[in-house]
Amino acid sequence: MLAVAALIVLPVAAVLGSWLEWNEQTAGILREMVATVLPGYAFTSLILCVAVGIGVAVVGTLAAAAVTLFDFPGRRFFEWALLLPLAMPAYVVAYAYTDFLQFSGPMQGWLRSTFGLEGRVFPEVRNTAGAAVVFVFTLYPYVYLLARAALAERAAHLMEAARLLGAPLATRVLRVAIPLARPAVAAGVALALMETLADFGVASYFGIQTFTTGIYKAWLAMDNRVAAAQLATTLLAVVVVLLAMEHRAQRRMRFSAARGARAGSAEAQPALLSGHRAVTSIALCTLPILAGFVLPVLFMLRPLAADWSVLPWDRFLQWAWNSVRLGALSATLAVAVAVLLASSLRRGSDAITRGVVRLAGLGYAIPGAVIVVGLLLPVGWLQSVAPQVPAVYWVTGTVLGVVWAYLVRFMSVALQSVQSGYSRIPASFDDSARMLGTGRLALLTRVHWPLLRGSAAAAALLVFVDVMKELPATLLLRPFNTDTLAVVAYQLARDERLGEAALPSLALVLVGLLPVLLLSRSVRRA
Incomplete structure (x- = not known):
């Protein structure tokens, strides 16, 4: 248990411990950062977060309200199709739109040749506004999922009551349904903002100076681990604030759900739409799917259809194997540790076990760049104390470092799925097994595991996919000649x-x- 705690805590503790190296040189570096790059990083990150927060709140809430409160042609299809952008890494969407809309791309080339235009037809895609659009249409499902669940639980029968009292449709939606979903929308926005701050691929490719790209540049370009750690500390503080906002919103969601359950559970059907209202709802649901999934996939299929010989088929299998190998290894270890933690928490909820589980839940909120800095800082300290120990090779030259970063980052994903599986196993099963003389190991292997296999498989799948898409940690810590699909695409x-x-x-x-x-x-x- 203590080993798992050390595994999770070390990156964060190392980043915070960088402030213990305070001296004149460090103070000079910090003053230089404040005078030069730090305001730019903060301003760009703030503008990006504001734009993404507003965008995902509007798109996700409108989509959730449309499929939950109203009935129109294609509603059942849109209920699940609006989740498709979750499959798209944001940096992949950025590549697809850049390839299609840039000056030398097919869209501007066709417009110039068809209408006799000259010069740039569209503005430059690679800027802060373009990045905000990419994030909005890839991250809105966070808001959509939570807002849809909140509206489905409580809004329908309250809107029906408002209708019986004579309230028009717009009033029922804006003053009854949407306020009920505000805690869910706030939680979804917080999750989307954490993903935005953790991003490296889009910001780096678009040339945007955010905190994450600043950490990367400070460590590799400027060769200054203190500056990288201090930037990571600032980013970590912002993420902690967002995490607290998300937890608060989740508590408000549970409180509202309890009040809604007591208020009544009368069945109320979604309002039937026709004519222009139905067309508007269909358009609202179609736009996010097109922008976040369909069009990027079509843009990427174009090179495949145009010239297959250009594509690196000979190296593709090696890249895929590296990704699958790292994903399978990380998923197996994450599920194993998650099962051990969840079973320990089930046996006895002592302070140490609860603390370790809480620490494991923080990892997903920590950006990959911060985790990398937190792993490499202790290595630098160890080398300064014991130069003969090849610690750098242990972390950066083998699979150990990258899998360690994956476990810190994605342990909470596995733990949540396994704990969900445990919540469906009655405590009476444990009591009956103990009365029959079953020990702890046998209880886990013969009673719990057969009932947990579905949840464990889901946890392994989620971790596997997250590892396949992870970019910053893989880019910095991968072994030599072990490029993954995400790294190669970047x-x-x-x-x-x-x-x-x-x-x-x-x-x-x-x-x-x-x-x-x-x-x-x-x-x-559901």
Whole structure:
């Protein structure tokens, strides 16, 4: 248990411990950062977060309200199809739109040749506004899922009561339904903002100076681990604030759900729409799917259809094998540790076990760049004390470092799924097994595990897909000659070889569809 705690705590503790190296040189670096790059990083990140927060709140809430409160043609299809952008890594969407809409891309080329235009037809895609659009249409499902659940639980019968009191449709939606979903929308926005701050692929490719790209540059370009750690500390503080907002919103959601359950559970059907209202609802639901999934996939299929010989088929299998190998290893270890933690928490909820479980839940909120800095800082300290110990090789030259970063980052994903499985196992099963003389190990292997296999499989799938798409930690810690699909897609796009980047990018999308299909199945059941 203590080993798991050390595994999770070390990156964060190392980043915070960087402030213990305070001296004149460190103070000078910090003053230089405040005078030069730090305000720019903060301003760009703030503008991006504000734009993404407003965008995902509007798109996700409108989509959730449309499919939950109203009945129109295609509603059942849109209920699950609105989840499809979850399968798209944001940096893949950025590559797809850049390839299609840039000055030398097919769209502007066709417009110039058809209408006799000259120069740039569309504004530059790679800027802060373009990044905000990419994030909005790939991250709105966080808000959509939570807002849809909140509206489905409480809004329908209250809107019916408002209708009986004579309230028009617009009033019922804006003053009855949407306020009920505010805690859910706030939680979804907080999750989307954490993903935005953790992003490296989109910001780096678009040339946007955010905190994450600043950490990367400070460590590798400026060769200054203190500056990187201090930037990571600032980013970590912002993430902690967002995490607290998300937890508070979740508590408000549970409180509202309890009040809604006591208020009544009268059956109320969604309002039937026709004419222009139905067309408007269909358009509202179609736009996010087109912008976040359909169009990027079509843009990436274009190079495949145009010239198959350009694509790196000979190296694709090696990249795919590296990704699958790292994903399978990380998923297996994450599920094993999650089962041990969850079983320990079930046996006895002591302070140490509860603390370790809480720490494991923080990892998913920590950006990959912060985790990398937190892993490499202790290595630098160890080398300064004991130069003969090849610690750097242990972390950066083997699979150990990258799998360690994956476990810190995605342990909470596995733990949540396994704990969900445990919540469905009655405590009476444990009591009966103990009365029959079953020990702890036998209780886990012969009673719990057969009932947990479905949840464990779901946890392994989620961790596997997240590892396949992870970019910053893989980019910095991967072993030599072990490029993954995510790393190769980023490198090819950075070198402006967007046609070749289509193949690994599409492979990541196909893998990402697996958990989305699993989630959409549960949505249809609900």
